[in-house]
Structures are given as C-alpha cells and as structure tokens.
Amino acid sequence: MAGQCVLAGCPAQAQLAVVPSGHLSVVVFADRPMKPEQWSGLFAAIQARMATDDDRSAAETRALDANAELLRGDQIRPGMTVSRAITVYLHGDCASTQPEPMGGMRRIDSIPLGWVRQIDGRIEPFLHVDCSAIGAVLANPLRRLGVARRKEVMNGAMAQVILHEWIHIATQSPGHAKSGIEKAVYSADDLLGTRTFSHPASGR
Numbered sequence: 001m002a003g004q005c006v007l008a009g010c011p012a013q014a015q016l017a018v019v020p021s022g023h024l025s026v027v028v029f030a031d032r033p034m035k036p037e038q039w040s041g042l043f044a045a046i047q048a049r050m051a052t053d054d055d056r057s058a059a060e061t062r063a064l065d066a067n068a069e070l071l072r073g074d075q076i077r078p079g080m081t082v083s084r085a086i087t088v089y090l091h092g093d094c095a096s097t098q099p100e101p102m103g104g105m106r107r108i109d110s111i112p113l114g115w116v117r118q119i120d121g122r123i124e125p126f127l128h129v130d131c132s133a134i135g136a137v138l139a140n141p142l143r144r145l146g147v148a149r150r151k152e153v154m155n156g157a158m159a160q161v162i163l164h165e166w167i168h169i170a171t172q173s174p175g176h177a178k179s180g181i182e183k184a185v186y187s188a189d190d191l192l193g194t195r196t197f198s199h200p201a202s203g204r
C-alpha cells in the first residue's frame with residue numbers, strides 16, 4: 001500500500017497521500033450526495049457512540065482510536081495527507097427518504113448491512129455500509145416517525161454499522177458476539193436502540 005492510494009476504487013480519491021504512522025483518519029465516501037446536516041449528524045452519532053460511558057459499550061469500542069479524525073470524502077483535496085486511514089463507503093439511500101421493505105427472494109436477516117473483506121487473513125481497512133439495506137430493515141418503524149427523528153434514527157443505525165465493521169478492522173478479528181455492537185445480525189430493534197447491528201466479515 002506503500003503509497004498514495006489508500007482508497008480502493010480511486011481515482012478521485014487517489015490524491016490522498018499517506019505517510020506512515022501518526023493518527024488515524026476515517027474517510028467517508030457516499031455514493032449519493034449527502035446534505036451538510038446529514039454529514040454532521042452521522043459524525044455526531046459515531047462520536048456519541050464512541051464516547052459513551054456505558055461500561056459495556058465502552059468495552060466494545062475500546063479497540064477503536066477515540067482520537068480518529070472523521071473526514072468527508074467529498075472534501076478531500078489534492079495533496080491532502082493522512083497518516084493512517086480507514087475508508088468507509090456508504091452505498092444506496094442514506095437519506096432514507098422513502099424506505100421500502102425488501103420483499104421477494106431475500107430475507108431481511110440475510111441482507112448484509114455492512115461488510116469488510118478479509119484477504120490472506122488480513123481484514124482490509126475498507127468498510128462498506130448498505131444504507132438501503134438498513135432502510136429496509138427499519139422501513140416499518142421509520143414510517144411511523146417524523147422526518148427529523150427518522151434522520152436521527154438512520155444516522156444512529158449507520159453509525160452502529162460503521163463501528164461494528166471498524167471493530168473488525170481494529171481487532172483484525174472476524175468474530176462476533178451474542179449481543180451488542182459485535183452481534184452478527186441486527187434486527188430493527190437492534191438498529192433502533194442505542195445498542196445494535198450485521199454482516200459477514202469476509203467477502204460479501
């Protein structure tokens with residue numbers, strides 16, 4: 001990786017230069033443009049979950065770098081350098097304006113909400129989140145909420161999935177817990193609460 005392009009899929013991201021050691025940057029790219037308030041809401045939700053003083057949550061997020069800098073991918077400028085980076089890709093409808101339950105062939109509990117890839121035993125620092133899948137799991141409860149609360153719930157759920165995958169990367173472990181953030185499969189209740197989430201650790 002010696003270099004420059006920490007961000008899979010580049011090329012717009014290729015300008016981000018990497019220098020070894022130093023603090024961690026978590027760079028978030030979204031498939032679809034997000035409004036400034038959604039960026040700030042998402043980052044606040046991630047930080048709130050990392051700053052929790054709940055003993056159990058604190059234990060779960062202990063492996064994460066509390067001083068990590070959260071960066072918007074759409075604000076990465078040419079020549080910008082980061083020391084170490086984890087790249088987050090948000091796919092689908094993260095604004096969850098019209099959440100639809102997923103019907104048909106796929107059962108909801110089989111949809112990965114997020115994933116990382118493990119190659120040659122190493123979990124790569126690239127993390128994917130499927131916002132549409134999260135919206136599908138939350139479709140029914142979201143419909144009962146007002147717009148502001150809906151956004152808050154969606155940001156909280158996205159933050160939870162990001163932390164789940166980030167823990168896999170930080171610990172280099174594909175393992176899961178019976179409950180809490182490292183639970184293998186998240187239900188709607190998990191995503192609605194303060195504790196939650198789902199996915200396979202290797203591949204998709």
Ligand SMILES: [Zn+2]
Nearest residue numbers: 198199200201
């Ligand atoms: Zn997992």
